[in-house]
Amino acid sequence: MKITDQEVRRVAELAALALRDDEVEKMAKDLDNILSHIDKLNELDTSGIEPMAQVLFKAEETATLREDREKPCLSNAEALANAPVSGSGYFKVPRVIER
């Protein structure tokens, strides 16, 4: 196995996902399969190759910068409209700091 149940639990913690015990086992198996396939990349010697972060087009570096000017933005009410819980113009969340 390339990934243990324990590692799956650690990654789930990082990803803020609560996985049930049966989900952990299935996830470990699925990730193991795909990671085994991914190992294929090690067949390639990539020393000296530039990593490609995105697709680039030919243009001046500043070509896609927009003018720095004020524009109307969403109102407070619009920004909060999809919040599951809000009040007094803020998003509300469970208490963060314990007394």
Place this chain on the structure above:
Amino acid sequence: MRDYTITSIREGLLRKEFSAADFTREALEHAERENPKTNAYLTFSAVRAMAAAEEVDRKIAAGEDPGALAGVPVAVKDVIVTKGLRTTCASKLLEHYIPPYDATAILRLEQAGGIIIGKTNCDEFAMGSSNENSAFGPVRNPCALDRVPGGSSGGSAAAVAQGTAVLALGSDTGGSVRQPASFCGVTGVTPTYGRVSRYGLTVFASSLDHIGPFARTTRDAAALLGVIAGRDEMDATSAPAPVPDYTGALNGDVSGLRLGLPREYFQGLESATGDRIHAAVETLKRLGCEVRDISLPHTPYAIATYYIIATAEASANLARYDGVRYTTRAASANTLADMYRETRDEGFGAECKRRIMLGTYVLSAGYYDAYYIKAQKVRTLIARDYAEAFEQVDAIVAPVSPFPAFKIGEKVDDPVAMYLSDIYTITGSLAGIPCMSVPCGLTPDGLPVGLQILTSHFDETTMFRVADAYERAST
């Protein structure tokens, strides 16, 4: 509705054979009546559609130009945000999400007189190849109702194939426009990365996401792309390159064009699909194209590269669904950490969780260089393969998928097998080049097959010319 094109609707409107309002009302009724067969639509937008139609009628009455897409019913994949119109991403998490703004592609489409009639089903957050990962049930393929329409833009492809919309917008990250287009027998286009603004496209993998059109003809797909393409100051990755007149270049003449057949795209291909592709290549030869064998040697590494880069980007992008801003929060959570975890556990489907987990793993401490940077380097090699090929040929022709539409439920238990079936589409997505699927006949079982055409960055025109010439010769 099945026989209408952009041009025939425009002519009907200008000759006063029908009004945009009447036509739209009929289109909406038809789409709602037909929807139970395929489950292609998640939401219909009657109010918005009728308002847009009345605006088209007003312009015609006033003698103004009603726009390039005047009165044309368009279905929009439910990952593209529409102001005031529910946008779910086919996720339970966003079941009640009402966006406060419109995507740039939506604004341009409506400015051109297009009528958005509804939002289409898809794989949750565009993650999937069969449309079986929707929280609102799978879409059925209009060509064979027991089969998948492909994914992730399955609903958009099905809507156009079923004739409930004349055009549709989808999104493509690793093949999510081309593969469903091929499965449903319609035309689907993935433009060059940066050609169409991604502003308002719910993000999956930022460096790979594209908005792309569906249509029943190359000409209509090209016209729709012409409307939505071009620089947008709301998306820094949208290219400041002029948009050519795509439809004006479609004259049916492709003699002397050099086409490449990549040998790596003909391995593992089912013979019924291969037969249709070879027949299409013969047609293109008859039209005067010069066909030669080429090699894209890094193709076998594309799936591994994609599932590192796409999932890494997705794991970061989907972090925003935390129970604070987007409509859904787990009721039971008492602490902030529990709210995050439980909201995401209840809200995301299995495929989203799998990809978030894989992406988080490949980005986590100790693995970043081994996986993520390695994949980015291989991506460079894949892009170079194409750049070298386009020194020898004007376009590449290939299959879209190794097989036609499969049965619903047939492949759900083996996610890796599902990933591997995207081999012919994922490589083009990684390079960011334009690619499309054009229908090239049926298998002996009556299932559609798509011919893929790929060209170099920003050369959509050559791609459309090949597709259009093929279409004219084969119909």
